[in-house]
Amino acid sequence: MKSNALLIATLPLLVSACFGGTSCEPNEQQICVDDEEFAEYLQGVMDNMVYVEPGEFIMGINNGIPDEGPPIEVYLDGYYLFNTKHSWLGFEFFDQRSGIERQEKGRFSYNPDPDFNNGRYGSEFPGAFLSWTEASQFCRWLGSETGLPFVLPSEAQWEKAAKSGNSDWIYATDNGQLEFGRNFYSEEDYRSGKYPGDRLPSKYFPPNPYGFYEMAFNGGEWMRDGYVDNYHELAERDNPVMLPEDFGLEPGPHITRVWRSDWSLAHDLTLNYIQSRKTADPSSGRHGVRCAINSSSPLPQIVYQQWTGLPTRQSNH
Known part of the structure; x- marks a missing residue:
């Protein structure tokens, strides 16, 4: 794999040529961006990437439904994972800059007005209604903007982050349990209108010990893996990810993809627990994304460097 320095240096669109001043030079420590609002957004992404140390963890459980076990010990290299689901503001920049037309853009898009739909489409709320393809494109787009190897997380990466070093934890909360009204939705508060709709701001409840928020609620998250029911039998023990081509299938809409996490009180709470593996057609546009x-x-810093353009020749008249 190419080093970050080489990847970053090969992104000319990110480099701001500044005439009459000091240019920002892209390198391993900094990425140069000539749009101030976008630079601020990207720095927020960097600030909210949590590093997960390399090492083993126990994936799966005993006594679950068949596709949730048996437990296996898995080794993962170190990786970063975004500490929340990516926001509607991120989707707005994706819409503006990627050249990709989201299939649900016309119905569901960023809106910073706090009075619009209880503010649920603002920058503090998790975005949703992406197909698997769009979620994958979103992560690759972040990679194209930064030169960093952004991808959808594998099931193993997501599960290690959710368990945060506790192989027997049931829920990805701050203590592995659901304490209604403190670290998870309270039905009483939900019905009284305390929660504005079926989603909450991404950092409403405390994070788990690794620093990840809303892994037990606030919507589903697409994984990189294709679904196989005997995952724990087939999975490699080092950095496993079940890509369709690995089990003799061509990628496409006929390959169901895995998603994790879930909504809130509207569903059976067993769907919110860590081991719950759900599947969907990759073209279905419902879920959110948390990139790795x-x-x-x-990680580098994002440096805003204003583009000043070429010097203007002064008129003699």
Whole structure:
């Protein structure tokens, strides 16, 4: 794999040529962006990437339904994972800059007005209604903007982050349990209108010990893996990910993809627990996304460098 320095250096669109001043030079420590609002957004992404140390963890459980076990010990290289689901603001920049037309953009898009739909389409709320393809494109787009190896997380990466070092934890909360009204939705508060709709701001409840928020609620999250019911039998023990081509199938809409996490009180709470593996057609546009970076290197800073353009020749008249 190419180093971050080479990847970043090959992104000319990110480099701001500044005439009459000091240019920002892209390198391993900094990425140069000539749009101030976008630079602020990207720095927020970097600030909210949580590093998960390399090592083993126990994936799966005993006594679950067949596709949730048996438990296996899995080794993962170090990686970063975004500490929340990506926001509607992120989807707005994706819409503006990627050239990709989301299938649900006309119905569901960023709106910063706090009075619009209880503010649930603002920058503090998790975005949703992406197909698997769009979620994958979103992560690759972040990679194209930064030169970093952004991808959808594998099931193993997501589960290790959710368990946060506790193989017997049931829920991805701050203590592995659901305490209604403190670290999870309370039905009483829900019915009284305390929660504005079926989603909450991404950091409403405390994070789990690794620093990840809303892994037990606030919507589903697409995984990189295709679904196989005997995952724990087939999975590699080092950095497993079940790509369709790995089990003799061509990628496409006929390959169901895995999603994790779930909504809230509207569903059976067994769907919110860590081991629950759900599947959907990759073209179905319902879920959110939490991107990973497959790297152990320190993340660069985002530097806003104003584009001033070429000097203007002064008129003699």
